[in-house]
Amino acid sequence: MEKFAEQLRELRHEFHRHPELGFQENWTKARIAARLEELEIETHVGAGVVGVLRAGKGNRAIGLRADFDALPITEENDFSYRSENEGVMHACGHDGHTTMLLGAAELLSKDPDFDGTVVFLFQPNxxxxxxAKAMIDEGVLQRFPIDEVYGAHNLPGEPVGRVSTRPGIICYSESLFEFEIRGRGGHASMPHVxxxxxxxxxxxxxxxxxxxxRKLPPSAGxxxxxxxxxxxxxxxxLPGxxxxxxxxxAASPDDRRAIESYMRDIGAGIAASHGVEVKVGFRTEFIEAVNDAEAAGHVVAAARTIGLEADGNRKPMTFSEDFANFQAEVPGCFLLIGNGTEGANARPLHAANYDFNDDLLPIGAKLWAELVRQRLSLGGRTPG
Ligand SMILES: [Zn+2]
Ligand SMILES: [Zn+2]
Incomplete structure (x- = not known):
């Protein structure tokens, strides 16, 4: 296991040195594909990279997703594997997410003690x-059908490997709004004109x-x-x-739609009372990520089997995750996993001095492999 951990560490550092922004991740995609091919896993490169691993005769399939894009941030860390792409940095730990999933691919390909198909979904941007939308629009879920889908994000400030998730809403939606007010500008001394x-x-x-x-219930959050x-x-x-x-x-599609509708009402009211024109734009960038209750239970069970602390009823995260798009198509679970409580591992995501915790790599890989073994267990269909 020591060698496995060491090898994952090296691979993660390689990704960390070569961060790429969304939809420009060509080096990263080639590196992922090369590793899957080394493991003799069927590999497909499109918007993302898909690996398909089959064992036994079972016709059930499970999808595991990791993201691999970086951010337009200049890295402040000065360790040996710091970003070599100036102004771009793996500051959200997607280098680690991808390495954990490649680690799981290795464990499962070397010891395929499961019955069915694992689809590894490596996602850009x-x-x-x-x-996620780009991969779905390309037809990955039709080409590689799955019954369940799982994704994870590291969580700085939490003990290494502590798993937390919940049934229902796990990540909020994010929508951008814009009001354009048009009137008639003029001399500051004569506003009435x-x-x-x-x-x-x-x-x-x-x-x-x-x-x-005052309009949404206090609990809406x-x-x-x-x-x-x-x-x-x-x-x-005076401006015109x-x-x-x-x-x-928002924590639910209903709240999100209510917010948009209240915004349009407020815009119309302001326009009427001031005699100006108000145009309202509202665009949802991320929908809510909603966990299937059973899938959340499976994550907690797998985590506890390999000795991890697991909380199956954490508070939802107010940040957003486009894994939600996979969950809108296939029941699944998004989980958080502790990245450590000290130094760079505890700094906030997107901070210029954050770093993914290498100790988490073998833990995450084992968690994915265990989840596959439990969900595609030998000896027939796992009870829901
Ligand atoms: Zn991020
Ligand atoms: Zn992220």
């Missing part, structure tokens, strides 16, 4: 929420806060954040054009 757009804009920003505070306020005003010129942008998170 998670950070912009486009990679025109229809300036800054004051209606200010009112709009405050009114948006009432969606969470939604977030509405205004992040930009842009006008064409000058020191003595104002743009307000922001980001909103």
């Amino acid at each position: 998670e950070e912009h929420g486009l990679g 025109g229809r300036e757009t800054l004051t209606p804009g200010a009112e709009l920003v405050l009114a948006l806060q009432t969606i969470v505070a 939604a977030v509405v954040s205004v992040t930009e306020f842009i006008t064409d005003g000058q020191r003595n010129v 054009h104002t743009i307000i942008k922001g980001d909103t998170r």
Whole structure:
């Protein structure tokens, strides 16, 4: 096992040195494909990389997904394997996710004690929420049908290998909104002559806060954040054009749709009361990731079998994950796994001095392999 861990560490460092941004991950894809081919696993390269491993005669199939894109961040770590691609960094640990899944591919190909098919889904461009969709649009789920799908993200600040998940909502949706207010600008000394757009804009920003505070139930836990306020005003010129942008998170599709609808009502109300034109844009980048209750139970069972601490009822994460797109097609579970409580392993995801924990690599690989063994167990269909 020591050698296995060492080899995964080297592979992870290789990925870490070669970070690539979403949809530009050509080196990464080639490296993943080369490793799968070394393991004699059937390999398909498209938007992502798919590995297919069959054993026995069983016709059930399980999908395991790892993401592999990096972020436009200049790495502050100065260890030997720091990013060699200036301005790009594996600051979310996707180098580790991919290495853990390649580790599972190795364990399962060398000891195929399961009955059925494992589909390894290596996914590009998670950070912009486009990679899972690209693979699905390409038809991966038709070409390689699966009955269940699982994905994982490391969680800095939690003890190494501590697994946590929950039935139902696990990651919030993210939608971007934009209000465009058009009126008539003019001289700052004569506001009554025109229809300036800054004051209606200010009112709009405050009114948006009432969606969470007064319109959704207190337990909804939604977030509405205004992040930009842009006008064409000058020191003595009232603006005739104002743009307000922001980001909103929701824990259910119903809440997300309610937020959009309240935003449109507020926009219309501001327009009517100030005699300006208000256009509302609302675009959902990430849908909610919703865990199947049984699949969440299977994750907890597999984790406990290999001696990991597992919490099957953690709080949902307010961040978003495009693994949700796979879960919208196939029942599955997204889980969090502790990345460690010290140093770079405990720093927040997307921090320039964060690092994935190498000690987690063999643990994650074993967890995936155990989950496959339990879900595609020899001797027939595993009870749901
Ligand atoms: Zn990220
Ligand atoms: Zn991530």
